[in-house]
Amino acid sequence: MYAFNIERPSTIAGAVDALAKDEAQALGGGQTLIPTLKQRLASPDTLVSLTGIPEMQGICTADDGALCIGGATSHAAVAAGASAYPALAALAGGVGDPAVRNRGTIGGSLANNDPSACYPSAVLASDATIVTNAREIAADDFFDGLFATALDEGEIITEVRFPVPEAANYQKFLQPASRFALVGVFVAKYADGVRVAVTGASEDGVFRWSDAEAALSGNFSASALAELSVPADGMIADLHGSAEYRAHLVKVMTGRAVSAA
Incomplete structure (x- = not known):
């Protein structure tokens, strides 16, 4: 030092x-x-x-x-x-x-x-x-x-x-060496809609998954995500996981967060 x-x-x-x-x-x-x-x-x-x-x-x-x-x-x-x-x-x-x-x-x-x-x-x-x-x-x-x-x-x-939501949950797929999020998803349900934010996945940093927000605002259930997918373009790819793997995890962790919330 x-x-x-x-x-x-x-x-x-x-x-x-x-x-x-x-x-x-x-x-x-x-x-x-x-x-x-x-x-x-x-x-x-x-x-x-x-x-x-x-x-x-x-x-x-x-x-x-x-x-x-x-x-x-x-x-x-x-x-x-x-x-x-x-x-x-x-x-x-x-x-x-x-x-x-x-x-x-x-x-x-x-x-x-x-x-x-x-x-x-x-x-x-x-x-x-x-x-x-x-x-x-x-x-x-x-x-x-x-x-x-x-x-x-x-x-x-x-x-x-x-602002404290009606319901919320954070799900983190842990990178065990660093304890950072390989993918982390925070879901928060408010009276005027649902917000979904994703960390650990994108090359541009934290982002909102707008398609999931729209689906969950109409039906706050993991089943509302069934027809959605996350593009792998722009996702981080490294020795811990490919871009496609992280894109898949975004949907999985969002579903878990909704169910837990």
Whole structure:
């Protein structure tokens, strides 16, 4: 590891000021960033830790019933404290291993937008709102391809607001070595329709399966998926699974999620 400075602001305003300096990088739980630094894929002069900002931690319920989670809240805290949204709590409890769950944060995961991460599927399927120090971003506008988001330089995820659905479930086909999703599907049923978000499968990152959404909005049953198929074009192909295999898994995991929900 190379030498760098670290700042630990106690307020969002202090973090924004620290990130305005040249070669400064935000640090959440460090579960992605620290390995990246070790491999010299990034080399910021200063890391700005966000985990010491009280207003970015914790879980509460808003007046409109939405579940609000601070951007610096750990996966373990989400798993333990998001009982109002059981599917989200279960997803958080399946992220990585205990060490990752106790250090990694929801804001860090979303800002990194790994194509196989679990949280992006929950955010997209829930039509969640990503709140930053500067604005509010709808889930449909937030994710922008592999490791890319709508966040501007120095912008911080301070909170994520999840509308709680009538029914929901997340199913992950686990890649056992990394514990990332080979394919993960989050299904959420709301009064105005069903949303289905898929992670781990596409070369463009998390996406919504619109055909499944239309079918399930009319008949919330795994049988509604019987005549549907997912094209293999654009799916990830690697030593763990071909593009065709991942396309097949999308339908399988969606069916399981609907049945479990």
